[in-house]
Amino acid sequence: MAKVLMKGNEAIGEGAVRAGCRYFFGYPITPQSELPHYLAKRMPEVGGLYLQSESETAAANMVFGAAGAGARVMTSSSGPGISLMQEGISYIAGAELPCVIVNMIRGGPGLGNIAPAQSDYFQAVKGGGHGDYRVICLAPASVQEIIDLMQDAFDLADKYRNPVMLLADGVLGQMMEPVELGEEKFVQPPEKPWAATGRKKGGPKRLINSLYIVPEECEQHNLKLAKKYAVISREEQRWEEYHLDDARLVIVAFGTSARVCKAVVDRARDEGMAVGLLRPITVWPYPTGVIKRIREKVDRFLVVEMNMGQMIEDVRLAVEGARPVHFYGRAGGMMPVARDIFNEVKKLYNGGAEQ
């Protein structure tokens, strides 16, 4: 099939429609507004519903409602809007409902700016809202991968009855790249016998709820959730390896940063340095398995992020002190430049050789 040139934000919208998503609730915010814009036009074409809510708080709770009724539903925003949604996301996780939430991260904290960043990593993978819950978190690095991951996002959400977050940034949202959309196929979401769709004259009572007023029962609920999260952690780690086999220095980066780091690896290889890249595709569950597997074989790790050092904590947890873990980051909406990262790599690589 022929390739088309598509913006990342539009690709998210098209990918969602192709994955069978028929409900979108959201509120505009740069740098993701092309996504609601696209779906405002696209959803009616496929018999779906697009609704601009009065606020992000409302959007998250509309998602809660639609998910409870068994719909494939999505919302999207950027940093500040995602912060407003956290109460709803916690309720959705507590009530074990499937949905997809998109965060096209911008510079923060606070109002920050609209330039690309990865500074919502902690918020995405460590909670964000209140309570003991987890959100499956996918981090694409290209417009094509966005298309491919949208189907997985909805499938994972349904499989585990859990919110799934697509974590990207302003660059991925704004850039156009060639994509192959593939054949459009009819997607039948799985049966949802738990969905609250009305008793219909004497059917079983179905209650969607995150209230467990008796502590003993709430603990049981938490244990059940923890068991589910353990299964997800074991089964759903995803990553890409680039020249890892003989790498003595391994760069770990996700999303847009990883794209830049690939060029750094190429240049380092051209200059005879054994440098590789590990790109987490799921940032929760974090691909700790691969890090544990390679950590004894490498000299050191370098984590590159568009923030002041967040994912590095997950790398360190996986490395468990076996090797030094270094950091290079740009923040506040600034992009890392391949040459600067390369200089860092060179410094560390040579330092490693002397020891």
Added chain:
Amino acid sequence: MFEGILIAGFGGQGVLSTGQLLAYAGMKENKHVAWIPSYGPEMRGGTANCGVTISDRPISSPVVSEPTVLIAMNRPSLEKFEPAVVPSGLILVNSSLIHIKTKRSDVKTVYVPANDIAESLGNGKVANNIILGVLLELTGVVSTESVLEALKEVLPPKRHNLIPINQEALEKGRQLAREFKAS
């Protein structure tokens, strides 16, 4: 091959669509391409720019921070981005609207009175494709045929009547570039 092309000017000068034309054309030639607009808090009548990367290798960052080519459609764009162009890069200056010279001596600069030529063709709006024609001739980054193919996709069907005038503009630009090369 690798070209990082920065196209900058006023909103309405076809800056973003010229970039998309290039990206589409590169895609049709099975090259790796990326297009990214500036998306700051822009205002009507303010500046707009986009970066287009065309390469035979996968593209790392789509952001064109060190352009190999700068197309400056207005003076603020030239002044802002001129220092970022790589040494021995190329600057195409829309001399209809920019009455200053570049300060760089380590790059190739071509002055193109794009608006004047476009007006002489009968449509001032094709100034962007005059400059694009110059770019195609001087760099060969993509073929004119690919750009013409891409025009059909970038222009909505109801605007396809504008394809001939755009084609004329591209040819005029290429002709200018040939004259420049000969001189």
